[in-house]
Structure formats: C-alpha cells, structure tokens
Amino acid sequence: MAASEFLTTLKRTHTCGQLRAGDVGNDVVLMGWVDSRRDHGGRVFIDLRDRDGITQVVFGPDYDAAAHALAGELRGEFCIGVRGKVISRGTNINPKIPTGTIELEATSLEIFSRSETPPFQIEDGIDTAEAIRLKHRDLDLRRPELQKNFIVRSKIYQSVRNTLTEERFLELETPFMGKYTPGGARNFLVPSRLNPHHFYALAESPQLYKQLFMVAGMDRYFQIVRCFRDEDLRQDRQPEFTQIDLELSFVVEEDVQRVVEKLIVALWKDAIGADITAPFQRMTYDEAMSKYGVDKPDLRFDLPLGDITEAAGTSGFKVFDDAVAAGGIVKALRIPAPGGEKLSRKDLDGLTDFAKPYGVRGVAYVRVNEGGAWQGAPAKATSESARTAINTRLGAVAGDVILFVADKAKTANTTMGAIRLEMGRRLDLIQKDAWRFLWVTDFPLFERGDAGNWVASHHPFTSPKLEDLPHLESDPGRVRARAYDLVLNGNEIAGGSIRIHQAEVQARAFRALGLSDDEARAKFGFLLEAFKYGPPPHGGIAFGLDRLAMLLCGADSLRDVIAFPKTQKGTDLMTEAPVEIQQKQLDELHITIKK
RNA sequence: GGGGUGGUAGUUAAGUCGGUUAUAACGCCGGCCUGUCACGCCGGAGGCCGCGGGUUCGAGUCCCGUCCACCCCGCCA
Numbered sequence: 114m115a116a117s118e119f120l121t122t123l124k125r126t127h128t129c130g131q132l133r134a135g136d137v138g139n140d141v142v143l144m145g146w147v148d149s150r151r152d153h154g155g156r157v158f159i160d161l162r163d164r165d166g167i168t169q170v171v172f173g174p175d176y177d178a179a180a181h182a183l184a185g186e187l188r189g190e191f192c193i194g195v196r197g198k199v200i201s202r203g204t205n206i207n208p209k210i211p212t213g214t215i216e217l218e219a220t221s222l223e224i225f226s227r228s229e230t231p232p233f234q235i236e237d238g239i240d241t242a243e244a245i246r247l248k249h250r251d252l253d254l255r256r257p258e259l260q261k262n263f264i265v266r267s268k269i270y271q272s273v274r275n276t277l278t279e280e281r282f283l284e285l286e287t288p289f290m291g292k293y294t295p296g297g298a299r300n301f302l303v304p305s306r307l308n309p310h311h312f313y314a315l316a317e318s319p320q321l322y323k324q325l326f327m328v329a330g331m332d333r334y335f336q337i338v339r340c341f342r343d344e345d346l347r348q349d350r351q352p353e354f355t356q357i358d359l360e361l362s363f364v365v366e367e368d369v370q371r372v373v374e375k376l377i378v379a380l381w382k383d384a385i386g387a388d389i390t391a392p393f394q395r396m397t398y399d400e401a402m403s404k405y406g407v408d409k410p411d412l413r414f415d416l417p418l419g420d421i422t423e424a425a426g427t428s429g430f431k432v433f434d435d436a437v438a439a440g441g442i443v444k445a446l447r448i449p450a451p452g453g454e455k456l457s458r459k460d461l462d463g464l465t466d467f468a469k470p471y472g473v474r475g476v477a478y479v480r481v482n483e484g485g486a487w488q489g490a491p492a493k494a495t496s497e498s499a500r501t502a503i504n505t506r507l508g509a510v511a512g513d514v515i516l517f518v519a520d521k522a523k524t525a526n527t528t529m530g531a532i533r534l535e536m537g538r539r540l541d542l543i544q545k546d547a548w549r550f551l552w553v554t555d556f557p558l559f560e561r562g563d564a565g566n567w568v569a570s571h572h573p574f575t576s577p578k579l580e581d582l583p584h585l586e587s588d589p590g591r592v593r594a595r596a597y598d599l600v601l602n603g604n605e606i607a608g609g610s611i612r613i614h615q616a617e618v619q620a621r622a623f624r625a626l627g628l629s630d631d632e633a634r635a636k637f638g639f640l641l642e643a644f645k646y647g648p649p650p651h652g653g654i655a656f657g658l659d660r661l662a663m664l665l666c667g668a669d670s671l672r673d674v675i676a677f678p679k680t681q682k683g684t685d686l687m688t689e690a691p692v693e694i695q696q697k698q699l700d701e702l703h704i705t706i707k708k
Numbered sequence: 709g710g711g712g713u714g715g716u717a718g719u720u721a722a723g724u725c726g727g728u729u730a731u732a733a734c735g736c737c738g739g740c741c742u743g744u745c746a747c748g749c750c751g752g753a754g755g756c757c758g759c760g761g762g763u764u765c766g767a768g769u770c771c772c773g774u775c776c777a778c779c780c781c782g783c784c785a
Contacts, residue, residue: 149746151745151747153744153748155742156741156743158744169744171743205745209745232719233720240719240721242714242777247777295785297785298784299784317784320785342784344783348779469711469781470710470712470782471781569785573785680776681777
C-alpha cells in the first residue's frame with residue numbers, strides 16, 4: 114500500500130472542534146471518524162468527529178469528483194482524512210455545534226480504515242445496556258460525553274501535580290506488591306514464583322510506606338496511586354481505584370486541612386472552572402451522627418434529625434418505650450409543612466419497606482394537626498406530656514409530618530440518615546448545583562468489632578487526641594482520634610489523620626486493640642523499627658480520585674470516569690479477566706486448585 | 709453471605725388469559741435525491757425469545773434450576 118499522502122505530506126492542520134468563521138478561505142486537513150452521513154446524491158454531508166468536536170464536510174462532483182465518488186462509500190465510524198477549503202455556511206448555520214458557522218468543501222479524501230456497523234450508536238445519551246458498552250469499551254469511549262469525563266480527569270492530575278509541587282511536595286512512588294497486613298480491606302494476593310508458598314499482597318493503600326517516607330525525611334510526599342481492595346463492589350466502588358495520597362511532616366490537623374483546601378480550590382478551578390470558597394465548614398463526628406445520621410452528611414439541604422429518646426422513653430407508646438428500655442434511642446425527622454403535605458399515606462407507609470434493609474422493624478409517623486395534636490399510629494398511646502415534649506423539641510407545628518425510628522443507636526441513626534436523604538430527593542430539597550464541602554472531625558479512635566473487641570476505626574496508627582489519652586486503657590470507646598474526613602455533598606472524598614509518632618503511644622494503642630507486642634512486631638515490625646530512629650510528627654490524607662472525578666463530571670457511576678472498569682462481580686467484560694490458568698502455570702507457582 | 713430488578717432482531721423496547729406467520733422504533737443493506745444537519749422518499753434483510761430441564765396437544769408467556777448485568781444491605785481498619 115502506498116504511503117498515505119495525508120499522513121506524510123499533508124498532515125492534520127486542525128482538530129474537528131477548532132475551525133471558526135475566521136478560518137474561511139483556508140485550505141485545511143482534518144482527520145477523524147465519520148459521525149454521520151447524509152447522502153443527497155449530488156451532495157454528501159459528513160459530520161467528522163474527533164476528540165475535540167464535530168465539523169461538517171461537504172462532498173460534491175463540482176468540488177472534487179474523485180472525492181465525491183469515494184464519499185459515497187463512507188459509513189459510520191470509518192476513519193478518514195479530508196482536505197478541503199473552509200467555507201462559510203452563510204445563514205445556513207448549525208447552532209448546535211461550535212463549528213456550525215463553517216464547513217469543509219472537500220477536495221481530497223482518504224479512507225484510513227473502514228468500520229463494521231458498531232454494536233451501538235456512537236453518540237451521547239444512549240440507552241444501551243452497560244454490559245454491552247463495557248464489552249466494547251473502546252467504542253463506548255469514543256462517545257463525546259465519556260471523552261469529556263476523561264478530559265476532566267486528565268486536568269485533575271495536572272492540577273494536583275501543579276498545586277502540590279508548588280507546596281513543596283515530592284511525587285514519590287511506593288510498591289504495589291507488598292506485605293499482607295491483616296485488618297481492614299481484604300487484599301488481592303500475588304503468588305511468588307521464586308518463593309514457593311509465599312504471597313505478596315497488592316497494596317490497599319500506601320499508608321505505611323508514606324509514613325516511612327516521613328521517617329526518611331522526605332518532608333512532604335504525594336502520589337497519584339492505584340489501590341486494590343478485594344471487597345464487594347458498588348456504584349462508587351471498584352476493586353482497583355486511584356487515590357491522591359499525601360503525607361506531611363511537622364504538622365497538626367489544621368495544616369493538613371489548609372493544604373487540602375488550597376488543593377480543592379485550585380482543582381475545581383482547573384478542572385471545571387468553578388469557584389469554591391475556603392475554609393470549609395467543620396463538624397464533629399458526634400454532631401454529624403446525631404443531626405444527620407451519617408458521618409458524611411449532605412448539607413445541600415437542611416432537614417436535621419432530632420433525638421427524642423428522653424421524651425419518648427416513657428411516652429406510653431410501646432415501640433418507643435421498649436426500644437429505650439433496651440438501651441436504644443428514638444430518632445425523629447420533622448418534615449415541615451409544604452413537604453409533609455405532599456407525602457401520601459402510601460408514601461409514608463412505604464417508608465417501612467424502604468427502611469427494612471437497614472435492620473429496623475418499621476418507621477412510625479404522625480401528621481401534626483392544629484394545637485399540636487397527632488394523627489397516626491403512635492398518636493393514641495402516646496401521653497400528652499410526651500407528645501408536647503416531642504413537638505417542642507422538634508419545633509413541630511400544624512401541617513408537619515414527623516417520622517420516627519426506635520432502635521439501637523447505630524441502626525436508628527443509619528436508618529434515619531437514609532430516610533433523610535430519600536426525603537431530600539423525593540421532596541426535591543437538594544440544591545443541585547451546590548458544592549457543600551465539610552470537614553468531619555473528632556472521630557472515635559476505636560469501634561466495636563464483631564466479637565465485641567475494639568478495632569481501629571481509621572487505622573491503628575491514628576493518633577488519639579491528647580486530652581483523651583488518659584482513657585486509652587480505661588475507656589477506649591471514649592477516645593477521639595485526630596482524624597478528619599472531607600465530605601462533599603454527602604460523599605466522603607478524602608480521609609486522613611495525624612499519626613502516632615511516639616513508640617510508647619503506639620504500643621498503648623496496639624494493646625488497646627488487643628495486639629500483643631509480639632503480634633504487633635510480626636505485623637508492623639518494619640514500621641516500629643523505623644520509628645526507633647527519630648520519626649517526625651506527621652499526618653496526611655488520601656482522596657478517592659475516581660469519586661472526585663465522578664462528582665466533578667456529574668457522572669452517576671464510577672464506571673463513567675474509569676476508562677476500563679470492572680463489573681459488579683469484578684470481571685472485565687472486554688478482556689474477560691479473570692480467567693482460569695493452565696496447570697503448568699500453577700505448577701510453577703506451587704499452587705494446587707481446590708475443586 | 710442476603711434482598712431486589714432485568715435478559716425478546718445490531719440497539720432500545722412491546723408481546724393480553726398459554727394458541728395461527730413474535731411486533732415497533734432506531735440502526736443496517738439496496739435504489740433515488742445538490743443544502744442536509746434526528747435529511748427525505750421507495751424497497752429489503754435481520755430472531756437459539758440468556759442457557760438447561762419440566763408441565764402441556766401446544767411455552768417468549770407457567771414451574772424448577774442455572775448464567776450474566778445492574779441496584780441495595782452486610783463488607784470496604
């Protein structure tokens with residue numbers, strides 16, 4: 114085949130999104146894919162598409178007979194090069210595209226490659242099953258709406274690198290293949306051929322390495338890094354995902370937060386041109402849980418929860434009284450008049466089904482009438498004094514609806530938190546274009562594990578608050594952590610903490626977690642060893658970059674901002690990974706498969 | 709581990725109480741067309757009704773199993 118004149122001598126002069134009225138009269142060369150064709154016989158119109166946009170190309174026998182003849186063969190997704198003269202479209206403009214005032218009068222055409230009919234339309238807003246899109250991801254990624262997402266994603270990388278480099282951070286890499294450490298997310302394991310029966314673990318995060326960088330005197334580190342977690346997938350969770358990971362020496366919480374705020378402001382500006390104001394709002398974990406039922410409240414709408422345990426405990430309504438007697442709480446959500454009236458009896462009864470997955474038996478509700486009287490299941494049994502106390506506590510007035518959940522504290526909060534979000538959506542209370550950032554602070558250092566033991570709620574290297582240190586042994590549940598999460602519109606987008614840098618405090622933390630010195634040494638010995646040699650005070654944070662990208666792009670799913678994502682079962686529909694492997698490979702790895 | 713939704717042409721969907729030849733739109737193929745831009749007009753092709761079994765004279769439809777995708781709970785220090 115002869116060398117392409119288009120590639121060797123003509124060369125591309127513009128992209129398909131560049132040409133404007135000012136270019137009229139110029140001889141240009143475009144390359145791209147046939148987005149659509151409209152063949153009128155004597156005139157063939159082609160919408161030529163590349164990453165940058167769409168330009169209309171016109172073929173006619175009077176422009177170039179050979180090109181016109183060849184254009185008759187063009188079909189969707191043919192990859193072509195076109196040379197032609199930019200001409201004005203006069204009054205016949207297409208306002209839908211930026212290049213709509215001009216078009217290309219084609220004088221030469223080369224078909225680089227032909228295309229079979231694609232399995233779905235290459236256009237925005239398609240309704241095609243995601244499985245089919247994922248199987249042909251290369252074609253899916255041709256669609257402008259996905260390309261836009263990856264353009265934003267690329268800007269995120271650049272912005273992060275610029276800002277952090279300016280702030281004296283070093284971009285450093287850490288191993289993916291490391292040592293398995295128990296606790297936390299399940300690791301993917303990689304067999305070691307050279308070391309029979311031994312396995313690497315893929316890093317679930319670079320946590321320990323970045324602390325070692327601090328010991329090493331790197332001062333400020335960041336990395337845009339892949340992490341791997343073998344957990345069940347969700348709309349916003351993939352088995353491999355990307356973090357923006359940072360760590361700083363000689364800092365306290367506010368220092369980390371200040372850097373992060375600077376990073377976010379720059380990021381929003383660079384990626385989507387939005388202006389964000391810092392500093393962000395702050396809220397303690399306790400306040401978040403009690404007012405919103407979650408540790409990542411969506412503040413784009415109000416609708417706070419109320420704790421009415423005290424008033425409800427002796428209300429006379431058995432559901433409330435029993436829950437409180439069993440050590441639980443009663444949580445209420447007051448939906449003010451205009452919204453409350455919109456909720457039908459069916460809507461309200463339906464909340465019980467909505468809430469069931471969270472482990473509660475039901476959701477009670479009342480409508481508040483004139484004079485504060487209640488109408489609904491709890492109304493009759495509830496004493497007047499309790500009712501008045503609850504109304505007062507919630508500020509309930511006629512026309513309101515009050516929802517109740519009575520259960521163990523965690524269950525009640527989680528359930529009500531979910532109901533609050535659902536109500537926000539259903540009643541259309543959410544301010545759609547708002548960016549509500551929030552720091553959530555003062556997390557508990559420990560929480561109860563399945564066996565009633567204490568487990569680290571962040572990770573075991575998180576520093577306790579100094580004033581809570583005295584309770585570390587006597588009342589671990591009371592100890593707060595120097596941890597902070599950054600929340601955006603109800604999504605946790607980053608989490609971090611100030612770390613322990615004193616061996617003696619670390620030893621106490623391990624003991625509180627039920628780890629003996631020997632066990633601690635076996636699991637984290639290399640870190641403890643490093644900490645013998647003058648570790649600096651340090652702290653850091655890690656962002657879920659994919660989630661950030663999802664929010665910045667306004668995408669519904671992480672899969673729309675990850676180029677080649679996995680399905681919910683962790684498979685790749687395009688490559689069909691994971692696959693079974695041959696006995697020979699297994700033998701090399703000294704692995705026997707259990708059938 | 710548990711709960712839910714879905715799977716019919718290339719794509720998206722319809723398909724009644726189990727009953728004749730499984731429909732439509734878009735896409736695709738052929739023809740016509742010099743101003744379209746969701747081009748238009750005429751004609752045409754295209755089906756393992758996810759897969760396996762069962763019930764029945766007869767199954768896209770009913771039953772059992774299974775696979776796949778998605779959503780949720782648990783899980784994600």
